[in-house]
Amino acid sequence: MVFQAFIDDSKDEDGTFVLAGHIAPAESWAKFARDWERMLPHGTLAPNGTYHFKMNEMAWLPERMARVPGFFRIIEEHVTMSVSCAVNMREIENAKKRIWAPCATIDWTFLSNPYLVAWRLLLDTFHHDRLGLLANILPLSEKVDFIFDRQTEQKYVLAAWDAYLANRSVEIKALMGATPRFEDDQDFLPLQAADFWAWWSRKWHVEGTQEKADRCDFGTFKGIRHPYPKLALHLTEDDAVRILLEMTVTNFKPGYRAYDLQSPTLAEDLLRPQWPLGPLLCRS
DSSP, rough: OOOOEEEEEEEESSSSSEEEEEEEEEHHHHHHHHHHHHHHHEEEEOTTSSSEEHHHHTSSHHHHHTTTTHHHHHHHHHHHHEEEEEHHHHHHHHHHHHHEOOTTTOGGGGGGGGHHHHHHHHHHHHHHHHTTTTTTEEEETTEEEEEEEETTHHHHHHHHHHHHHHSHHHHTTTTOOOOSSEEEEETTTTHHHHHHHHHHHHHHHHHTTTTTHTTBOOOOOBBOOOOOOEEEEEEOOOHHHHHHHHHHHHHSTTTOOEETTTOOOOOGGGGGOOOSSSSOOOOO
């Protein structure tokens, strides 16, 4: 059995960025695609004249929102679990200001892109939790292939993939699927379902109502299959500080030090890894 995770993003002008989507066996996705395609005339028209589903377009008008429950019924019928990862650039910027590295210059390039931060956090935490929290949901004998909506960041992800994989533990490597793919959501319909979950996950995160994700509470309607497993991650400022300290001390030459200005913590004294990162919701 091959599992596939289809992931899309959602963001707002206040710096909140979310990667989210769903995981299911390939066979389930094939059935999903047939049902979703039949439902698409209830969506909106894409620029090329074909029907598609975009949650932000559906949210524009009440009559469109009234059609959204039908799409979610298809999602909850076919997926094994849903995942989301939220980061806020203001929290990351605050974390960077807390790091003091005397006599050293820190390259913050990686952390200037919320997509790359969320991508790294999602993959790291998901594969770590597969060894424990998710073992009863996704058998350890099965790998999960990740398929993302096409982004400009894909060139950075793909260029760094071999190095990223090389630095994972033997146990994590055994769980890793194929090299991540980046596809068009009109060719791969499960990415449209990922768009649905990313939009709602961002909304719940901004409103501070993440508990609605577990209940599948969308306000005007609720899920029928309740509950089903969900993994929801949020990178807090303290989490970001710890990760920055770990990254910093790993890349420094011997003898260099880095500190958190809000605590006496020295990067080398951190226990690594410390999981989970931030609030974690997972229900069986």
